[in-house]
Amino acid sequence: MSAPTPTLAERFLARVAERPDADALIFVGDNDQDQCFSFSHLLSESARFAALLAKHGIGRGDLVLIALPASPAQVFAFWGTLLLGATPSLFPYPRPKGLDAQLRALAEASGARAVLADGEIGAWETRVAGRDCPLLDVRSLPASAPPPELVGVGDADIAYMQFTSGTTGRSKGVMLSHGAVLRFCVGFAEALSLHDADISINWLPLYHDFGLFAGLVVPLLHGSPVVLMSPLKWVRHPAAFFAAIHRHRATLTWSSNAAYLHAVHNVRDQDLDGIDLGSLRCWIAGGEPVLYDCQQAFYERIARYGLREDAILAGYGMAENTLSVSVARPGRRVTVDWVNMAALIRHGRAEPLERADPRSRPIVSSGPPLPGTEVRIVAADGQPLGKRAVGAIEIRTPSLFSGYHGHPDLTARMLRADGWYHTGDSGYLADGQLYVFGRRDDLIKHAGHGIHPQDIEAIAEALPEVRPGRSAAFGVPDEHLGSERIVLACDLAPGISEADHPRIEREIRRRVYAELQVALGELLLSRRGWVVRTANGKLSRGASREKYLHMTRAP
Numbered sequence: 101m102s103a104p105t106p107t108l109a110e111r112f113l114a115r116v117a118e119r120p121d122a123d124a125l126i127f128v129g130d131n132d133q134d135q136c137f138s139f140s141h142l143l144s145e146s147a148r149f150a151a152l153l154a155k156h157g158i159g160r161g162d163l164v165l166i167a168l169p170a171s172p173a174q175v176f177a178f179w180g181t182l183l184l185g186a187t188p189s190l191f192p193y194p195r196p197k198g199l200d201a202q203l204r205a206l207a208e209a210s211g212a213r214a215v216l217a218d219g220e221i222g223a224w225e226t227r228v229a230g231r232d233c234p235l236l237d238v239r240s241l242p243a244s245a246p247p248p249e250l251v252g253v254g255d256a257d258i259a260y261m262q263f264t265s266g267t268t269g270r271s272k273g274v275m276l277s278h279g280a281v282l283r284f285c286v287g288f289a290e291a292l293s294l295h296d297a298d299i300s301i302n303w304l305p306l307y308h309d310f311g312l313f314a315g316l317v318v319p320l321l322h323g324s325p326v327v328l329m330s331p332l333k334w335v336r337h338p339a340a341f342f343a344a345i346h347r348h349r350a351t352l353t354w355s356s357n358a359a360y361l362h363a364v365h366n367v368r369d370q371d372l373d374g375i376d377l378g379s380l381r382c383w384i385a386g387g388e389p390v391l392y393d394c395q396q397a398f399y400e401r402i403a404r405y406g407l408r409e410d411a412i413l414a415g416y417g418m419a420e421n422t423l424s425v426s427v428a429r430p431g432r433r434v435t436v437d438w439v440n441m442a443a444l445i446r447h448g449r450a451e452p453l454e455r456a457d458p459r460s461r462p463i464v465s466s467g468p469p470l471p472g473t474e475v476r477i478v479a480a481d482g483q484p485l486g487k488r489a490v491g492a493i494e495i496r497t498p499s500l501f502s503g504y505h506g507h508p509d510l511t512a513r514m515l516r517a518d519g520w521y522h523t524g525d526s527g528y529l530a531d532g533q534l535y536v537f538g539r540r541d542d543l544i545k546h547a548g549h550g551i552h553p554q555d556i557e558a559i560a561e562a563l564p565e566v567r568p569g570r571s572a573a574f575g576v577p578d579e580h581l582g583s584e585r586i587v588l589a590c591d592l593a594p595g596i597s598e599a600d601h602p603r604i605e606r607e608i609r610r611r612v613y614a615e616l617q618v619a620l621g622e623l624l625l626s627r628r629g630w631v632v633r634t635a636n637g638k639l640s641r642g643a644s645r646e647k648y649l650h651m652t653r654a655p
Contacts, residue, residue: 107253107278108321109182111285115323116143123325127172128344130333135172142179143247145172149180149238151245153214156234160185160251162213163261167191167203167221170330173238174306175316177216182259185251186213189261189273190307192617200224202615206263207233210273210505255279261505262309262419264552273505274419284422284499285318287470291427292352292382294322299379301327301350303334303341310387313423314354338363339371342405349379356387357582358547360398367401378406382413382430388545389536390414392436392462394582409433416466416536420514420521422499425475426534428467435465437535448490450528450535465533473497475534476520477527488530490537493523542641544575546618547583551575553641556620559611560590565604567591572631572644578621585621588612589644591631601625624648 106114115124120140127135137145158164164181166188168174174190181188189210191203200221207215208229215224215235224235259281262274288294302315306328319326327348334341342363345353385395399412413434415427428434438460440451453460469475476484477491485491496519503511515521524543527536544551553573560571570591575584588608596604605623612620624630632643 106282107182107185107250107257108259108281108317109179109185109250109253111282111321112179112182113143113247113250115321116140119323122323124320125172125175126325126327126348128327128329128333128340130330132340132343134347137172142175144244145176146179146183147245147247148241148243149173149177149216150183150248151242152236152238152240153181153184153186153216154248156214156236157232158184158186158214160253161257162186163210164188165191165203165207165210165212165215167193167215167217168238169193169218170305170328170332173218175328177238178306178312178316181216183248183250185253185257187258187261189263190312191263192305192307204228210261210263253278256502258502260312264419272507272510275502275505276419276422277502280499280501281313281317281422282321283472284313284424284470285321287472287499288314288318288424288427289322291424291429291467291470293430294319294324294352296323298322298324298351299327299348300324300352301329301341301345301348302354303329303331304354305331308387309419309423310354310417314384319352334359335362339367342367342372342375342377345377345380346375351379352382352384353380355383355385356547357385357391357394360385360394361580361582364397364401372402372405376406377402378408380407380411383407383411384413384415384427386415386417386424386427386466388547388583390464390466391579391582392464393579395434395464414464414466416527416534418523420501420523421473421495421497422501424470425473425495425497425523426467426469428465428533434467435531435533437463437465437530439463444490444537450488450490450530450537452488463535463537466527466536467534468532469495469534470497470499473499475529477529485528488528490526490528493525493527493534493536494520495523496520542574544573544586545584546575546586547581551586551616551618555616556586556588556612559615560588560608562611563604563607565593565596565600566608567593569639570629570631572639572641574641574645574648576621576645576649586618587622587624587645587648588620589624589626589631589648591629592625592627594627596627598627 116139121138124139124142125137164186166177178188226234256277258275259278260276264272300319304311306312410433413428415424417424438453438455440453441461443451474496476494479491542553556573557571560566561568573588578585632640
């Protein structure tokens with residue numbers, strides 16, 4: 101009989117025992133000063149958070165929301181929660197005005213037992229939705245505490261809860277077991293040939309699965325140090341990230357299309373004077389379909405500073421699979437498939453063409469599946485399709501989630517009894533590699549995040565001026581952003597004049613940003629029933645999107 105799968109806490113403690121004095125976490129502060137923590141120091145700080153939670157009765161299986169800014173404390177709170185056998189969930193932070201209400205809504209909807217926060221959170225009643233859910237201020241941490249005795253947490257127990265975009269009752273919690281996360285860590289490390297000399301550097305937010313697992317959990321559990329930088333610092337001063345790569349001789353990092361273009365547009369030559377990026381062996385893009393033009397523009401801009409072409413890779417994944425489904429292997433330039441776009445759209449086949457052919461379009465490979473991961477392409481009737489046939493992507497992996505928290509009907513619909521998960525995305529397979537072509541459902545992929553359109557629509561329809569059920573949110577490709585631009589169309593209630601449109605637009609934009617931390621690209625307000633509905637009265641986001649694209653392409 102094989103040994104039981106260890107938990108995340110057990111694997112973490114094993115790394116501490118093996119490398120107590122080795123660097124584990126290096127946090128780049130706003131002043132570019134590095135805070136360094138060894139594995140043993142990381143454990144002792146995490147134990148303080150565990151003691152604070154334990155004092156308030158938090159234990160095995162309890163959900164803890166972590167509402168802390170990007171900082172070492174965010175990492176300590178994550179591991180401290182796991183040391184107790186509890187389940188952490190990182191809350192998107194910082195947030196603009198309305199943070200308290202959003203956090204309370206998530207606490208009520210999720211059944212959280214405690215919230216870890218700092219002094220930025222306002223008044224909070226101990227009881228939330230009729231149960232105890234204290235707000236624990238990290239300024240009241242004990243000066244020191246011994247690591248707690250590990251409780252009997254098993255392979256199937258939930259290790260982490262990843263909430264989708266939107267912090268109300270519509271938000272869905274992706275439940276990830278200890279076994280699923282640890283099996284992912286092993287497969288991902290194998291795919292990237294991770295070794296002890298690797299140094300990972302990450303600016304992606306830890307509340308996103310890409311930042312948390314690729315940028316923190318995988319390297320730490322492998323025994324490799326992690327360099328972290330605040331996402332806000334990356335946005336304001338991206339050159340500091342390149343300087344940190346140079347200073348720490350980092351070997352792996354992570355990105356998105358939008359981040360590539362952010363660097364291209366906002367890093368000056370003088371900012372990179374003396375910078376050497378030759379240590380990087382993997383710069384992996386993901387979080388959305390990867391665009392060839394974005395990768396190429398980034399490489400052409402940065403190559404002079406030592407970045408190797410074979411370091412620029414891509415992958416495909418989702419929170420439901422812990423993170424990655426497939427990833428390009430290091431050591432060779434990511435494969436680009438030049439295909440006949442007309443044949444792809446009309447016949448659902450990715451027919452290869454020469455790059456010089458004017459009918460061709462580049463599609464970047466997301467690499468082969470991770471070890472132990474199965475990927476298939478199926479038709480609308482669920483029947484598997486052959487090589488280069490475009491269809492729905494389905495996966496069966498050892499890293500799949502345990503279900504959506506509080507949504508058994510959705511779980512049953514997406515995760516089938518035979519273990520195959522319907523991703524909602526479309527693509528094709530060729531020569532053992534996965535090519536992601538687009539989205540089959542309505543999820544908007546914006547700046548590496550999946551935004552549910554109904555969250556945006558519900559915010560707009562909370563205004564009395566917007567007709568209920570008459571809003572459609574969708575994404576449209578934006579080559580400048582390297583991502584999808586969010587478009588929202590709203591039909592207004594009778595009696596609303598055009599003079600009121602600017603005020604309504606400002607209020608919708610403000611509310612969407614306040615609740616979802618995303619900015620609308622375009623907002624269409626109509627008094628004439630612009631939003632498309634089906635014959636039986638249902639909202640058709642797809643048809644509304646096509647109507648918008650036709651309108652914007654018209655001469």
